[in-house]
């Protein structure tokens with residue numbers, strides 16, 4: 492189903508991100524393109540828009556958004572990049588800067604990122620540095636981007652040394668989480684994004700985890716439960732970002748499961764046919780709870796409940812489920828070494844005292860992690 496540009500359709504949920512001088516709203520609801528165009532026209536009267544998207548998203552959604560921009564009398568140019576993680580590269584960064592300069596995008600103009608996390612991260616980073624900073628609007632088209640990467644201003648590209656190692660904090664001026672756009676996602680991609688939804692329950696909202704267990708099929712089906720889930724996730728993220736924009740403290744909680752996940756993505760060569768980010772996060776969430784259990788921090792019941800929910804949804808929860816293998820314990824720990832949560836060689840993990848009771852654990856010994864990974868690799872993946 493392609494997205495239609497409907498003027499209004501159903502309820503809207505607006506989540507503010509309260510950052511002094513850089514406050515913005517996240518608008519959640521179905522079929523919002525023409526409302527988005529009207530908001531952009533109001534933000535920047537008479538300005539141009541550059542619509543950055545990828546080739547796949549362009550085919551599905553760009554014409555409908557462009558129709559709405561035209562209706563508002565906004566002059567726009569479309570720039571499409573190839574889909575896939577490889578686009579978060581130095582080469583694409585340079586090419587996009589030059590394309591925007593060639594299109595004469597100026598300080599007062601607006602850059603729209605229409606796409607998933609790759610388009611949002613690359614476009615946001617370019618917007619952060621182009622002419623020393625231009626405003627950008629996130630219109631995320633994946634569940635993962637709607638509940639995580641489009642909110643909070645983390646932008647960047649990958650280096651040969653690891654993911655997201657080159658980037659900037661640059662907050663969007665507006666986020667449009669049009670949940671109808673998610674109707675076009677494959678089941679695999681939707682479920683991968685769901686790992687980032689359930690993460691918010693596991694961090695500090697046990698009632699939301701209960702609700703997810705009861706409602707996940709309805710979130711996938713696309714009813715009001717989907718909008719509710721996106722709104723809960725965005726509210727949780729907005730609250731954390733408002734109190735710790737630069738990740739000097741609490742924002743690190745959003746990395747629950749991610750130290751493991753980034754290592755697995757690195758070891759599978761960022762090959763989306765093997766593992767996509769959300770799948771790696773799902774395994775990382777289960778590992779974080781089992782590691783917490785091993786350290787005597789969390790009950791086995793809670794660790795099992797996390798894995799069971801991921802299994803029920805159809806997400807991976809063990810290292811054995813990494814297609815082609817995850818690598819040795821030594822390789823996995825070494826792959827964690829480039830993570831931004833590593834400070835002077837000591838690992839920082841997000842661990843948990845239970846569901847909804849996550850905390851930041853500094854100075855976790857690499858030997859503990861290695862022994863845990865070894866036990867996971869030797870375990871029967873379904874025996875947890």
Ligand code: GLY
Nearest residue numbers: 639643645742745
């Ligand atoms: N994705 C984690 C964060 O935005 O901090």
